[in-house]
Amino acid sequence: MTDYLFQTVSTIAVGTDRVLTLDGFCKQLGVSRPLLVTDSGLVGLGLIDPPAAALAAAGLEATVFDEVEADPSEAVVERALARLRQADCDGVIAVGGGSSMDTAKVVAALAVADQPLSEMYGVDQIAGARLPLILVPTTAGTGSEATPVAVITTGDTTKAGISDATLLPDVAVLDAALTTGLPPAVTAMTGIDAMVHAIEAFTSIHRKNPISDALALEAMKLLTHNLLTVLDEPHNLAARESMLLGSLFAGQAFANAPVAAVHALAYPLGGHFHIPHGLSNSLMLPSVLSFNASAAGQHYAALTACLPGSVPATAEGLIAWLEEMIAASGLPRSLEAAGVPLSAIPTLAADAMTQQRLLVNNPVPVSESDAVRLYEKAWEGLR
Numbered sequence: 001m002t003d004y005l006f007q008t009v010s011t012i013a014v015g016t017d018r019v020l021t022l023d024g025f026c027k028q029l030g031v032s033r034p035l036l037v038t039d040s041g042l043v044g045l046g047l048i049d050p051p052a053a054a055l056a057a058a059g060l061e062a063t064v065f066d067e068v069e070a071d072p073s074e075a076v077v078e079r080a081l082a083r084l085r086q087a088d089c090d091g092v093i094a095v096g097g098g099s100s101m102d103t104a105k106v107v108a109a110l111a112v113a114d115q116p117l118s119e120m121y122g123v124d125q126i127a128g129a130r131l132p133l134i135l136v137p138t139t140a141g142t143g144s145e146a147t148p149v150a151v152i153t154t155g156d157t158t159k160a161g162i163s164d165a166t167l168l169p170d171v172a173v174l175d176a177a178l179t180t181g182l183p184p185a186v187t188a189m190t191g192i193d194a195m196v197h198a199i200e201a202f203t204s205i206h207r208k209n210p211i212s213d214a215l216a217l218e219a220m221k222l223l224t225h226n227l228l229t230v231l232d233e234p235h236n237l238a239a240r241e242s243m244l245l246g247s248l249f250a251g252q253a254f255a256n257a258p259v260a261a262v263h264a265l266a267y268p269l270g271g272h273f274h275i276p277h278g279l280s281n282s283l284m285l286p287s288v289l290s291f292n293a294s295a296a297g298q299h300y301a302a303l304t305a306c307l308p309g310s311v312p313a314t315a316e317g318l319i320a321w322l323e324e325m326i327a328a329s330g331l332p333r334s335l336e337a338a339g340v341p342l343s344a345i346p347t348l349a350a351d352a353m354t355q356q357r358l359l360v361n362n363p364v365p366v367s368e369s370d371a372v373r374l375y376e377k378a379w380e381g382l383r
């Protein structure tokens with residue numbers, strides 16, 4: 001038996017139109033002037049007006065920052081921080097995907113910590129507290145509402161992680177009504193990201209623990225039973241809520257049993273080619289799982305019990321089911337189809353090697369030449 005520590009978000013609110021009750025959480029946390037962090041796409045879809053109006057009706061003066069971009073840069077974080085200071089905000093709310101939630105987390109810490117962003121990267125580097133923080137995911141998803149992690153793009157191409165318990169929010173709000181307009185491709189990519197969180201947490205060789213295992217198994221069940229349903233029936237609220245729950249559970253799992261090589265090899269695709277995070281994971285998933293099967297085969301076999309239908313209880317059974325599901329969801333299945341030139345592979349592999357924070361969790365060690373081979377397989381859509 002190994003000792004372990006399990007940390008997670010302290011309050012989770014689930015329910016349709018829960019996003020209209022943010023004022024109650026603000027009041028509990030002593031927040032009267034929240035910064036509402038989001039992106040312009042969500043504003044355009046009209047998703048931000050109702051919660052902003054509900055906050056105003058409750059007498060709370062929210063300032064909306066809607067300049068978050070996918071794979072948020074340091075410049076976006078600094079602009080959000082400047083807006084927070086200008087409006088003298090005393091709390092931070094994100095309504096959005098992982099990009100908005102990660103930006104909000106870092107801004108809440110920077111607003112209090114007497115420390116520049118550059119000193120926060122890595123594990124346990126944040127030297128202070130943070131402002132009250134409420135996260136409302138609109139994708140299902142990154143699970144960022146339940147993780148101590150934020151991923152920021154530094155320079156032009158590098159995705160760098162900050163992992164610190166300070167970034168666990170005070171409240172996570174799961175409101176399925178926010179996700180019914182999620183386009184099919186984003187639904188599929190983000191759903192696969194959540195599955196990868198569950199799979200990599202379940203096979204992590206560092207900090208794997210029984211609580212994360214239970215959450216990962218339940219996450220796999222919820223996600224794999226509902227992804228094709230929400231693609232067919234985008235307005236099915238029960239299935240959308242199951243996806244949000246699955247994403248939350250997977251986030252709670254990997255927050256305490258961290259992700260590994262699929263993510264380490266996916267990040268350079270986002271950094272260099274702006275391939276969305278979930279799609280990057282989906283593209284690397286079959287080849288990395290095949291590579292890991294010699295060491296993680298039993299765990300992969302155990303995960304097949306979570307899948308719908310009768311799937312052979314083997315690593316091959318899991319990988320083949322995932323490949324079929326990726327094909328059925330209509331996403332590109334090779335790096336070539338995703339527009340990555342073959343000539344980029346040496347650079348991608350060298351970059352992946354900088355993600356040692358993640359690679360150390362992988363069931364099989366990954367060398368730079370292994371990474372080259374894995375990208376070559378993924379380029380051809382093979383495993």
Ligand SMILES: NC(=O)c1ccc[n+]([C@@H]2O[C@H](COP(=O)([O-])OP(=O)(O)OC[C@H]3O[C@@H](n4cnc5c(N)ncnc54)[C@H](O)[C@@H]3O)[C@@H](O)[C@H]2O)c1
Pocket residue numbers: 039040041042045069070071072096097098099100102138139141142143144147148149150151159178179180181182183186190193277278
């Ligand atoms: N902090 C963590 O633990 C963690 C974990 C995994 C990934 N990440 C990071 O999260 C980011 C990716 O987040 P994401 O995949 O949620 O996507 P995102 O936040 O980048 O959003 C992607 C697109 O989807 C749109 N969108 C979001 N919700 C929508 C909705 N309900 N309806 C219609 N459109 C909607 C957005 O406007 C945007 O255009 C990456 O930077 C990744 O590195 C963080």
Ligand SMILES: [Fe+2]
Pocket residue numbers: 142193194197263277281
């Ligand atoms: Fe992820």
